[in-house]
Amino acid sequence: MKGKLLFACYFIMVNSVFSQSQKILKGVVMCEKNPVPKVDVANYKSKQVITTNTLGTFSVQVKVGDELVFISKNYEIKRLMVDQKTMNLNNLIISLQLKPEQLNEVVITNIASIKLSADNKWEEGKIEEINLIKNATSLKNPAVYDGRIENGVDLIKIGSKIMALFKKEKEPIKKEIPKIEFATLARKTCDEKFYIQTLHLKPEQINLFLQFCEADPKSQTLSKETSVLNIMDFLIYKNTDFKKL
Structure with missing residues (x-):
């Protein structure tokens, strides 16, 4: 009986310590006092990626030592190291900065580029890993094949380009006037x-x-x-x- 009581106390103590080491951290992403929706909030260590809602709020599970990365195409990338002080906060406020406009830059692609800060290698690595995490963790029905190859070649896009070539109007063939002696x-x-x-x-x-x-x-x-x-x-x-x- 005494042994069971000790085991129960040990289990409660371990569970309490584990629960204190992890926490659901809630927060809001702001820019100039305005909430910012559709910001990717990634826990780099746990490989968890969530997106802020229309009010800019988010909830993510963290523990001390985790690294949070906030990414949006129109804002500067921001990272946050989770310490005990962060864990004690009830509501975290993250402030992002808009990217400065570059009028002398011409964008010739429909994919918005992400401006990197001085630490280019770090941010490039984070962006690539977060995109892979989002693709891998997106909800799919494994029993249904949707015709896509994960992380593969976009065959639909290539096919559409090939079809566009056939749809182009052919230039009229100039008939050469027969030479008369x-x-x-x-x-x-x-x-x-x-x-x-x-x-x-x-x-x-x-x-x-x-x-x-x-x-x-x-x-x-x-x-x-x-x-x-x-x-x-x-x-x-x-x-x-x-x-x-």
Whole structure:
């Protein structure tokens, strides 16, 4: 009987000491006397992350030696080491500071960047670990597969980008105008009377004459034109050289 009584006293004493070592710490996050909602409050040692409500209040289980980190994209990161003095407080008030505006900085992404203080490595590590904790501790039904791969590649985002490429309107293909030989164009532009009566060529000389004209690089330029006068002037000019041969 005496042994049972001693065991009960020991159990009560240990439970009392354990209960005193841990506490539900309540507090409110403020900025310039205004409550700040949606602030991540992370207990770095216990890996517990909670978010302030619309009134800026939070409740988190802590013990002496824990480290609390307060993170919000619009405010400077703040950390707090929990000591016995903090444990004795009934309501903790955390004051955050707004990030200074940087007018000379252009943001080209829709993801808000977090400005780091002088201790860049410490804050970068905290942000990465807190994001992993939030993803791992978010409520999910393990019996239902939602098609996502944890901490993996965002296949949906990649797929949407690929589909966007197919949805873009294709540029109209410029049809290349078929090249017309100068001899063919000259035949269609000027009738046979022009070669015989104006240029004084014999019928059997017309084809040879047009081949002679086609050897001139200028004929390539005239092949792209539709001006009858320019073509006739060129034929008259080349006829003089042809007669010299």
